[in-house]
Amino acid sequence: MKIKTLTAIGLATVLGATALPVMAASGEGGKGERAAKMFETLDTDGSGTITQAEFEAKAAERFAEVDANGDGLLSPEEMAEASPRKGKFREGGREGVSDDRRAEFAARMVERKDTNGDGLLSVEEIAAREDVFARLDTNGDGALSLEEFEAMRGKHKRR
Template sequence: MNAERAFTSAGAAMVSLALAAGIAGCDRHAAPDGEAAAPPAQTETPSTPSATQAPAVSEGVAAQVAMMDKNGDGSIGADEHAAGAGNMFATMDADHDGTVTAAEMDAAQAAFKGDKRMSSADKIKTIDGNADGTLSREEHEAGSQAMFAKMDADGDGRLTPAEMQAGHDKTMGK
């Protein structure tokens, strides 16, 4: 799958989610006898999120979830995460030599509008087992498995969008 097609599919999924959320939020209860419906009660929203609230999910994480969630349950299992990571590695390995350089990762991150809080070189360093400055498929797979385990905060074997966002925020700095 090429980067443009993957991004377009993710964009379509996000639009579908936005439409579903908009429809679900509609007030379908009309007032009796044609009377004007009362506006919904206003609730006060705290100006700062509490420590127990999940982080807001970024467009990038939402796109990742949409691309990886093959069974459509709204969360990512270890198998879905591994498959998504494998597809990402194949996309990043532009010259098909079995390794990903910082330049290749930069190009893929730009195409997918990836998280830029950490440089590609620094991302590679975090999982580059032999410290050669590139990622092999095996290093990427091992890093992906380790990241999945770290992000699975409740240990249920599935990642929610909020768990993915929290993991990205913790790894790349908020």
């Protein structure tokens, strides 16, 4: 798979569907501690930075996990099933995202990015015109520091 392609799917697949459940499962610490745990998950060599290769490897791993039938394409159903915090509602307050909301989000993503009209997303369609890693690497050194990572998390937080 192309480097640019894997990088672009990183934010949606790795941060959204891999690291967030790890962070949510811990249930401990404040925002900074949770970000540090997520960062640690992506920093597979323990160097204190996330390289583009680490980012892409996790993205490819997560894409393969989400691609339940192994056809190299993601259906809205596969994406919704892999969504973080699946089905974690509690009475009296929201803890997660409902099945309907996850399905709606997946359908909108397919609608926006499905350039060939097959109702599925390829890695290339997901990545079209995006270079996520380059946007996150604000100092241009080829690696993400914890500070850059935390800054990204602040910008992409749900409100």
